[in-house]
Structures are given as C-alpha cells and as structure tokens.
Amino acid sequence: MATISGASVKNIVVACEAGMGSSVMVAKQLAKQLKAQEVSVTHSPVNQLSETDHDLVLCHRGLGSRAKQAVPNSVVIVFDMFLGDLKIAEVVSRIKSGDDISDD
Amino acid sequence: MANFIPAGDGTHTGWKSFVQKVGGNLAGMVIPNIGAFIAWGLLTALFIPTGWLPNEELSSMVGPMIINLLPILIGYTGGRLVHGQRGAVIGAVATVGVIVGTSIPMFLGAMLIGPLAAWVLKKIDAVLDPVTPTGFEMLIGNFSLGITGMLMAILGFLGIGPTVNAFSDVLGNGVKVLVDTGFLPLASILIEPAKILFLNNAINFGVLAPIGAVEAEETGKSIMFMLESNPGPGLGLLVAFWLAGPKILRGSAPGAIVIHFLGGIHEIYFPYVLLKPIVVLAAIAGGATGVATFAATGVGLVATPSPGSIFAYMAMTPPGNHFGVLLGIALSAAVSFVVAFFILKATRSGDDAADLDASKAKSQAMKTGDAA
Numbered sequence: 037m038a039t040i041s042g043a044s045v046k047n048i049v050v051a052c053e054a055g056m057g058s059s060v061m062v063a064k065q066l067a068k069q070l071k072a073q074e075v076s077v078t079h080s081p082v083n084q085l086s087e088t089d090h091d092l093v094l095c096h097r098g099l100g101s102r103a104k105q106a107v108p109n110s111v112v113i114v115f116d117m118f119l120g121d122l123k124i125a126e127v128v129s130r131i132k133s134g135d136d137i138s139d140d
Numbered sequence: 141m142a143n144f145i146p147a148g149d150g151t152h153t154g155w156k157s158f159v160q161k162v163g164g165n166l167a168g169m170v171i172p173n174i175g176a177f178i179a180w181g182l183l184t185a186l187f188i189p190t191g192w193l194p195n196e197e198l199s200s201m202v203g204p205m206i207i208n209l210l211p212i213l214i215g216y217t218g219g220r221l222v223h224g225q226r227g228a229v230i231g232a233v234a235t236v237g238v239i240v241g242t243s244i245p246m247f248l249g250a251m252l253i254g255p256l257a258a259w260v261l262k263k264i265d266a267v268l269d270p271v272t273p274t275g276f277e278m279l280i281g282n283f284s285l286g287i288t289g290m291l292m293a294i295l296g297f298l299g300i301g302p303t304v305n306a307f308s309d310v311l312g313n314g315v316k317v318l319v320d321t322g323f324l325p326l327a328s329i330l331i332e333p334a335k336i337l338f339l340n341n342a343i344n345f346g347v348l349a350p351i352g353a354v355e356a357e358e359t360g361k362s363i364m365f366m367l368e369s370n371p372g373p374g375l376g377l378l379v380a381f382w383l384a385g386p387k388i389l390r391g392s393a394p395g396a397i398v399i400h401f402l403g404g405i406h407e408i409y410f411p412y413v414l415l416k417p418i419v420v421l422a423a424i425a426g427g428a429t430g431v432a433t434f435a436a437t438g439v440g441l442v443a444t445p446s447p448g449s450i451f452a453y454m455a456m457t458p459p460g461n462h463f464g465v466l467l468g469i470a471l472s473a474a475v476s477f478v479v480a481f482f483i484l485k486a487t488r489s490g491d492d493a494a495d496l497d498a499s500k501a502k503s504q505a506m507k508t509g510d511a512a
Contacts, residue, residue, distance in 0.1 A: 053164050053341050054171040057447060058407040061399065083164050083221075098338040098410065101157050102164075116415070118399075118408045119392040 038111045040091055042127075043134035048077045049088045051095040051103050055081030058118055062094065065119075069128050082106060092137065094124065104139075112139050163342020169218040169251055170345035174446045176213055180205040181443030181456050188360055192459055206357050207243075211235050211250040218254030226265070226281075227258030230289045237293030241301025245357050247350035249296065249304040257292040264288055311351055315364065324363070324435050328427030331368050333420050336413045340406055344368040349444045361440030361458050366431070369448035372469040373426030374409040375401045376476030377419060381412050384484040389415065404449025418487065419480050426476025430468045437464030 048066060052059035059079035067077040080088045082099050085106040093112045095103045100114035115121040130137050170177075180202065186192050187199035212235050219231020231254035238249035264284055272280050318324045334343055344367075352364030378400060382393035389412055396408045413419050434440070439461040445452035450469070457465045 052407065053160075053338055054167055056171055057405045061403075061405060061408075081164070081168055083161070083168060096338070096407070096411070098414070099160070102160060105157070117392065117411045118405075119395050 039136050039138035040111045042130040042137050045091045045131050046075055047090045048092045049090040050079045051082040051085055055079055073131055163339055163346050166251055166346030167341035168221055169214045172217050173213040177443050184442045185458055190360055206245045211239050211246045214247055215250040215254030218251055219258035222255045222258035223262040226285055230257045230261045230285055233289035234292035234296050237296030238301045241297040242305040245353045247353055249300050253296045253300050261288050312354055315351055325428035325431040327367055328424050328431055332423040332427045336410050336420055361442050363434050363440045365441040365444045366434050369445050370430045370472055371401050371448050371450055372430050372472030373423045373476040374406055376426050376473040377422055377480050378409050380477050380480035380484055384481050401450055404447025404452055406448055419483055422476045422480035425479045426472040429475040430472030433468035433471050439464035
C-alpha cells in the first residue's frame, strides 16, 4: 500500500493494455478536470509503466495486478468504469483538496 | 477509499495475469504499427483486381508491403520492447531471415525472432559494455549488433521460418475446417468471455490477425479479422444496459455506445459485463450470430479493423461485401440486445439495494462535479 498527498500529485499516468485506446480517453477526461491544478495526465501501456515519470497511476481493475507488479512502489488506483467512475471522481476531488490518496 | 462498485472479477489468478502479459506483448508489437496495416489495407481494397479501382501498377505495392514491410515493422517493434533502439534494429535484421525463408506473411515468425534477437543482443551487451575500452564503444557496438544480427537472420532463415510456416499451415487448415463445417461461430464461446477479461488485443492481434493476414494475402479478404473486432455484440449489450440495466449504469450507457460503436474502443463495455457477468451469455450469442452471418454471406475484411469501430469496418470492407458485413453487425447487435435485455429484466429483483447505493453514489458524484 502506497500513499501520496493529493497536493503533490503533478504527473498522472493512465495505463491500459495498448496505451493507445481507453487510457487515452480517460487521460483526456482527467486532464480536463484537473486543468486548474496544472496536473499533467499522460497514458501508457501497462507493460511500460516502469519507464514513465509519474506520481500516481490509474488503470482499470482488470489490469490492476499487472500495474502494481510493474510499479510496486507507486500509488496505483484502480477504477471500474471508463465514464463517470466514482473512484476517479474521488481522486480528482482529493487532488483539488490536497487530501491523501492511497491504494488498497 | 470506499470501494463502492462491486468488481465482478476482482481476483487475479496468476494465469490470467500471465496470459494478459504475453498477449499484451504480442499486441504491443502490432498495435503501434496499425497505421501501416491500414495503409496496406486501403491499397489492397482500392487497387487489387477485385478492388474499387483496379490498377496493376499501384497494386504492385500490396505484396511487398504485407510480405516484407509489415513483418519487419513487427520485428522492429518487438525488438524495441526488449532492448530499445539497438533491439529494434537487430529485430528488423533478424526478421528478414524469417521472411525470405517462407512465402507467407511472417507475422508470427516476426513476433518470435524480433524479441528473441533483441534479448540475445541485450545479454551480449551486458557482457561487452563493462569491458569496452573508452573510444571503442561505437566500433564494438556496431559490430556486435552486426554480427549478432547476421547470425540471428540465419537462425530465422533455417530454423524459425520453416517451423512457423508449418505451424501456420496447421493453424490455417484448422480454421478452414472450422469454416467449411460451419463450426466457426463456436469460436465466440471462447472469444467473448476472453475479451471481457481484457484479452481482446491479445486474441485479435496475437492470434487472429496473423492467421487472417495469410488468408487475405491469398484471397484478398479474411473472416478472421471479424471474429473479435465486431462491434455489434457490444452495441447490443450497451443498449440493453441503457434500457434495462441497473439504474447506476444507465446514465453512462449512451456515451459508452458512441465511444464503443463509433470510436471503436471496446474496453468501454467490459466493465458493464464485469458488474453483471451473466450478461456475457448475450455477448456470446451475439458474437456467434455475427460470425455465422459473415460466414453464410461469405464476406471478409481486407485487413484487421483497428479500432473496432463501424467506420474502420466500412473502410476495410472489400467491394461487394458491405451487405453481409452490415447484416452480420446488425444481427449480432440485435441478438445480443435481446438476450441481454431479458437477462437484465430477469435478474432485476436483487437490484433495489444496488439502486439505493447508486442514488447515493450519484449524489456524491454530483458533489465532486463528475456527474456528467
């Protein structure tokens, strides 16, 4: 389990299988919501997560164990829905409020 | 953090991670090169003798692209995944050995030898790097790659090419038997559930596309490209969730329909099924209907449609095949919708609690400004 303060999140990577489809879509949505916080949101294939520079990793639950395996020391938040996911909404609100974010 | 949506399948057995990983690597060699596949697919659809604008001179590009360019790109990308730029170069070199050893598009061979050659070079570099004297880095680096590349190309020519060729024959014949005997729709029993487990790219790009490419090279089209990528079953599911799903899922379904069917990102519907796993039966029924229709009307695509959007489907459909392709997509969507609709209606009784949670969740989402 890893924890990070929402205020110090400046780089988010969204991971998916190919790093070109669903992750791009989620990253775009997230970037829009976090524009004011100046958080950079990028996307990556889950296999290449270790090569990315990030404070926080987001990926679908189906790829969660592989993401955690790739970057065991990073905060990896798994979500269930690609649109309107509550976990993602919570991450956004914690980044805005500066509260701690931890994976479980 | 409160985990409010129950994950349909939260546990990860080792094998699933493993298969995903291997499949992910296979897909990782193909997906970055999809643009080249599309260029080849469009050239094929336009200029081959049975194409829209038959043109002998322009169609002369079709063969070299699929036989040489596409496997080399796959071998290059596979090498890069293992060992960066040096791995990419040796992957491309070694792939040439596999290509000239056979007469079929060597995707599988490239997927093997590209990463293998890069891995060998990585091991050699690990030995040579520490003992390379200053000023000799370039000399040793270039020749270690050159010599290893030559040896790997020979290995590919003598060993991997013929082996994969024989394997592809067996695979191709097996598929042909399935098609001829009408059992091909049964493939959906495996494909649809595997898709939901995020094995979609592994199946399509790792298994089906290489088989399809061999067939498409001979006949100009293949049904193999349509087994996994048909957007019909997902469309039917999403419409059913929109009209009859748990309340919490209804709001996002229309947006998901657009992203899935027009944008071609199938991953968007997997979570809906994971929340109600029994609905996978609808995907299987829809998928099998689609495959049966494609087979019965004798249609195929010229290349793998990626992403699996209706637009990519139409672009990759050869002349005269549009009716069968559209019919298959429509029927698969209709069947998966009907089955999913009844499953969702029949299992509704237990949803009251979920709906309560849903409304709570909705208000929470609104507070955080993510209600859209």
